[in-house]
């Protein structure tokens with residue numbers, strides 16, 4: 193509170209645009225922390241929530257069920273990798289990850305394999321701010337003070353790449369070797385590996401290739417270790433396909449979804465799992481139950497929003513499939529920039545590292561400068577330290593994108 197700028201008051205949001213107190217209108221180019229898919233206050237989703245709230249606003253989801261949850265599961269599953277058959281509801285991204293970790297851990301315990309207690313994660317990863325999600329994620333300034341509260345995990349390098357990266361294959365080979373070495377050294381020790389597939393979000397929009405995920409998937413299947421995809425950010429079109437798992441044609445055993453699941457209207461999340469994991473819990477023994485329930489699990493309003501958002505995605509997937517081409521044109525224009533390096537893109541996400549004389553990372557001060565320059569140009573940008581990125585809602589038009597690219601050119605010229 194002492195060092196933060198006073199927050200800006202938002203009066204309303206319509207499509208790409210937010211109206212601030214004082215009358216300024218700004219473009220939300222980070223989809224409000226990556227949740228918004230179709231623009232703000234989309235009338236279809238607003239109406240779905242309203243209609244649902246007149247019928248059933250919420251009900252306990254233990255021993256009871258309801259149409260919105262059943263319909264959302266039924267309509268979501270066909271979009272997920274074929275091997276995922278079951279949906280567990282909760283209410284935010286961190287929790288979707290906690291549930292996946294608990295499922296993976298208990299899967300082995302329920303099978304009597306109690307040695308498998310360690311998770312493998314990636315350097316630079318972020319899976320949420322609750323204790324389990326923090327523990328599985330890479331240690332960072334976000335979690336540093338809680339070191340002793342967290343459980344240990346093993347970390348391997350993320351083969352972070354960018355356009356025209358000559359070293360990408362080497363990085364991938366190094367990473368796969370690091371994973372294999374862990375698994376060969378102590379094959380009975382690991383419960384699972386968790387990864388943000390294709391794009392690490394909070395760690396700095398670091399991107400890897402689908403080819404890497406395919407190789408990783410194979411290594412884990414060979415060693416029969418559970419593969420957990422945290423698609424909380426990458427889900428629902430962000431990577432240019434429905435999910436990173438679909439884009440890479442890989443099959444995680446567990447998958448976490450949240451953020452865009454309701455189009456950015458309400459908190460909701462799911463953890464999907466395969467039949468084999470489900471069967472490890474399907475038992476007469478009460479101790480084999482996954483004891484995990486939240487008050488707002490499968491909230492009907494969230495599910496109704498999720499159904500309306502899915503319909504919008506299904507009606508026009510070109511909106512998220514095609515943004516890549518426009519970003520690519522801009523990326524080529526930036527190729528010779530002395531201030532932007534490691535330019536990378538994945539579907540609707542474009543990122544670059546800004547060259548400054550200071551240490552790279554989240555605390556780099558250029559973030560504040562860019563935020564301010566962007567606001568002066570009616571753009572909401574919120575760099576992660578010296579990583580500048582765009583992740584707009586899919587309703588952005590080509591003209592608006594062009595305006596944003598021009599704005600960024602202008603900002604880069606001033607720093």
Ligand code: PMP
Pocket residue numbers: 284285286287289318319320321388393394422423424425426450451
């Ligand atoms: N996983 C990833 C990949 C995320 O980007 C985030 C949020 N930024 C989370 C998990 C945590 O989600 P939430 O903030 O909804 O708890």
